[in-house]
Amino acid sequence: MPIVEAVRLALGMIRAQKLKSFFSLVGAFIGVTFLIGVISIVNGMDRYMREDFAGRLFGVNTFTLRYRPFNTTGDVTDDQWRAWLRRRRLTEADYHAVERALGPDMLVGVESWNTVEVIVGAKRSRSIEARGVSESYFRIRNYEIGAGRTFTPQEVSHGANVVVIGSEVAEKFFEDTDPLGRTIRVAGFPYRVVGVAKPQGRLFGISLDKFVIAPYTSQIKKAVNPHQIVDGIIVKGPTLPAMQEAMSQVEAVMRTRRHLRPVQDNNFHFETQDDVLDFWTKFSRILYTALPLLVGISLVVGGIVIMNIMLMAVSERTREIGIRKSLGARRRDILSQFLVEAATLSTTGALLGIVTGILLAKLVDVATPLPASISLSSILLGIALGIGVGVVAGVYPASRAAKLDPIAALRHE
Numbered sequence: 001m002p003i004v005e006a007v008r009l010a011l012g013m014i015r016a017q018k019l020k021s022f023f024s025l026v027g028a029f030i031g032v033t034f035l036i037g038v039i040s041i042v043n044g045m046d047r048y049m050r051e052d053f054a055g056r057l058f059g060v061n062t063f064t065l066r067y068r069p070f071n072t073t074g075d076v077t078d079d080q081w082r083a084w085l086r087r088r089r090l091t092e093a094d095y096h097a098v099e100r101a102l103g104p105d106m107l108v109g110v111e112s113w114n115t116v117e118v119i120v121g122a123k124r125s126r127s128i129e130a131r132g133v134s135e136s137y138f139r140i141r142n143y144e145i146g147a148g149r150t151f152t153p154q155e156v157s158h159g160a161n162v163v164v165i166g167s168e169v170a171e172k173f174f175e176d177t178d179p180l181g182r183t184i185r186v187a188g189f190p191y192r193v194v195g196v197a198k199p200q201g202r203l204f205g206i207s208l209d210k211f212v213i214a215p216y217t218s219q220i221k222k223a224v225n226p227h228q229i230v231d232g233i234i235v236k237g238p239t240l241p242a243m244q245e246a247m248s249q250v251e252a253v254m255r256t257r258r259h260l261r262p263v264q265d266n267n268f269h270f271e272t273q274d275d276v277l278d279f280w281t282k283f284s285r286i287l288y289t290a291l292p293l294l295v296g297i298s299l300v301v302g303g304i305v306i307m308n309i310m311l312m313a314v315s316e317r318t319r320e321i322g323i324r325k326s327l328g329a330r331r332r333d334i335l336s337q338f339l340v341e342a343a344t345l346s347t348t349g350a351l352l353g354i355v356t357g358i359l360l361a362k363l364v365d366v367a368t369p370l371p372a373s374i375s376l377s378s379i380l381l382g383i384a385l386g387i388g389v390g391v392v393a394g395v396y397p398a399s400r401a402a403k404l405d406p407i408a409a410l411r412h413e
Contacts, residue, residue: 007344021345024309027302028349028389029356032382035295036357036374041364042287044373049280061243062140064111064271065090065098065233065250087267092216092228094257095134098235101253106246107236109136110216112225116187118212120173128169130186132216132224138164140236148180148195151215159217164195166209186212187223232271299385302349303393310342310397335402342394343387350386354379 015021068084092110099108111133118128137143138150143164151162163184170179179193191214200208214220216230225231235250237243247270254268324334358374365372 007340011344011348020309020312024306024345025349025352027298027305028346028386029302029353031295031298031302031389032350032353032386033357033360034298035291035382035385036354036378037360037364038287038291039378040357040361040372040374042284042291043375043378044361044365044371046280046284047373048371049277060236061238061240062234062236062272063243063247065094065235065254066231066269066271067267069269070271088258089229090231090233090268092225092230094254095230095233097253097257098233098250101249102235102246105238105242107136107140107234109134109140109234109236110230110232111137111234112216112221112229112231114224116212116223118169118173119185120182123173125172127210128186129211130220130224131211131213132218132220133213134216137213137234140234144198145195146198147178148193150195156215156217159219160215161189161191161218162194163191163212163214164197165193165213166197166207166211167199168207168209169212170196184212186214186220189219189222191218191220295385299389302346303389306342306345306390306393307397309345310338310394311400313341314338314397314401331402335398338398338401339391339394342397343390346390346393347383347386350382350389353386354382357382 067087067089095108095110102108111131113129113131115127116130117124117126118130131137135151135153135156138145143150145164146167148164150164151160155162163186165179165184173179173184174182179196182193183190184193185191191212197209197211197213202208216225221228233250235243235246237246251266251270255266258267260267361372361374
């Protein structure tokens with residue numbers, strides 16, 4: 001029997017026996033829906049973490065010197081935490097020493113932060129992130145200015161109270177008015193707005209535009225870096241090898257400044273985008289390991305259901321099989337017919353699952369902070385699984401149908 005004809009008969013059976021067909025489709029449908037949806041979300045997260053999140057928060061060819069790790073993976077013992085907390089904090093003097101040690105090709109900056117109260121007229125908010133930074137911070141972190149400018153080296157050296165605000169802060173406090181040149185009170189001190197950063201969007205539902213950035217030498221230091229303490233010293237190189245060389249130089253500078261002997265470990269930490277990507281790699285590995293198991297369980301259940309439905313169909317159509325064999329149908333014709341019917345059932349469920357999985361991924365992408373990226377490979381895998389489950393589940397019923405004796409089949413009531 002031609003495959004096209006077998007598929008046509010199978011689709012006719014689906015239309016004629018809707019309830020049985022529904023139960024036959026549901027296993028492959030659920031399995032493939034889950035497969036497409038989860039793979040799309042995990043792929044979207046993976047691309048977001050590697051291309052957007054890590055690059056945006058850490059920068060390309062960039063590392064940050066901190067007194068302890070801020071992003072940790074795995075179990076950290078209480079003793080380790082206490083050891084980290086006992087470490088000396090970084091200071092502005094450390095920043096200047098690192099800046100002097102590195103060549104002009106390297107961008108060196110400093111950052112400190114805290115959550116402060118911001119007031120403009122009668123409006124106020126106590127949950128604005130304030131950052132005290134050097135003028136190079138904007139180039140290192142690739143901040144784009146939508147209006148106005150960043151502050152100058154002269155303003156940093158003089159400790160001028162000037163500030164660059166995030167787009168959400170501008171919308172909240174100034175609405176339709178131009179914020180440039182206006183006064184905004186940060187942690188109780190007045191600042192003149194000189195720039196508004198372009199919108200950066202949200203990260204897992206958290207706004208990245210709710211900040212104010214001022215020179216670390218201004219009065220903001222009383223809120224974010226008192227006693228000349230800084231949270232991080234950032235270094236950006238033109239290339240990855242240059243960054244790695246700079247990291248070795250900074251390590252030597254800090255070990256010298258802290259009088260560490262060769263046998264002593266570093267009492268400071270280098271943070272790169274690899275730290276957060278290492279955590280994500282471990283987490284995504286778990287997801288990719290668990291995914292085949294969950295999908296496999298659903299497809300096995302779906303295959304068992306299809307097998308039972310096809311066995312029932314063989315029993316109900318025994319006389320039909322006898323008539324076909326008596327008219328000259330060969331064993332392979334009967335075998336191919338039932339195999340194609342089983343594969344058609346499963347593939348139809350898989351196709352519905354693919355459509356539903358894509359819609360589910362789109363819904364998650366729009367309605368939640370989780371990104372989703374639909375890949376062609378997951379769609380092809382869903383189709384292959386649909387066909388494969390149908391063929392495997394249909395082998396036994398098709399074999400039974402093909403082996404029926406035509407005389408006995410004709411006598412079957």
